Amino acid sequence: QKEVEQNSGPLSVPEGAIASLNCTYSDRGSQSFFWYRQYSGKSPELIMFIYSNGDKEDGRFTAQLNKASQYVSLLIRDSQPSDSATYLCAVNGGGSNYKLTFGKGTLLTVNP
Amino acid sequence: NAGVMQNPRHLVRRRGQEARLRCSPMKGHSHVYWYRQLPEEGLKFMVYLQKENIIDESGMPKERFSAEFPKEGPSILRIQQVVRGDSAAYFCASSPISLETQYFGPGTRLLVL
Numbered sequence: 001q002k003e004v005e006q007n008s009g010p011l012s013v014p015e016g017a018i019a020s021l022n023c024t025y026s027d028r029g030s031q032s033f034f035w036y037r038q039y040s041g042k043s044p045e046l047i048m049f050i051y052s053n054g055d056k057e058d059g060r061f062t063a064q065l066n067k068a069s070q071y072v073s074l075l076i077r078d079s080q081p082s083d084s085a086t087y088l089c090a091v092n093g094g095g096s097n098y099k100l101t102f103g104k105g106t107l108l109t110v111n112p
Numbered sequence: 113n114a115g116v117m118q119n120p121r122h123l124v125r126r127r128g129q130e131a132r133l134r135c136s137p138m139k140g141h142s143h144v145y146w147y148r149q150l151p152e153e154g155l156k157f158m159v160y161l162q163k164e165n166i167i168d169e170s171g172m173p174k175e176r177f178s179a180e181f182p183k184e185g186p187s188i189l190r191i192q193q194v195v196r197g198d199s200a201a202y203f204c205a206s207s208p209i210s211l212e213t214q215y216f217g218p219g220t221r222l223l224v225l
């Protein structure tokens with residue numbers, strides 16, 4: 001059974017701080033890793049994807065992947081109140097490349 | 113630049129009725145995926161389809177649920193004889209090919225009374 005684990009939170013940070021969201025996965029064959037943001041009552045919105053070990057930066061967001069430790073994280077710099085949402089970690093690859101396995105998400109609250 | 117479209121956005125059914133959920137993928141995308149999000153649960157994969165083919169339905173409940181993606185028209189997720197436990201948000205996603213990033217539609221929120 002492939003699993004993706006995330007701290008449910010809530011994670012609370014002040015405006016302007018760095019928010020750090022973490023995710024671990026069980027399937028060593030996983031190849032692609034995604035972070036989605038989901039506002040309450042809305043659909044998941046893709047923020048970033050990462051395939052290779054190391055860091056990938058896009059604006060205020062940095063994804064970090066460590067396949068040896070089966071760990072992926074998302075850093076949000078200069079957090080804004082509009083970043084308050086649930087962040088979903090998703091993984092695919094291994095036996096079925098198309099099937100995304102999601103964590104339950106981490107609720108982030110950015111306080112003004 | 114239309115994204116993934118789903119309708120209806122909200123659907124109310126009584127126990128025993130049928131629910132039909134529709135999904136039109138993004139332009140240029142031929143791969144469709146359905147996920148279900150139960151209250152307080154994560155998104156769970158249900159089925160993966162290409163035009164006229166079901167590729168993987170391993171996440172679908174064995175009874176009452178079916179999906180199709182005809183040559184013409186949207187993909188349909190059909191739930192027969194709905195029960196209260198079917199109340200959830202049903203999301204459709206699409207991608208241009210199977211290994212590409214999946215983009216989600218707005219979802220259909222099904223409430224079974």
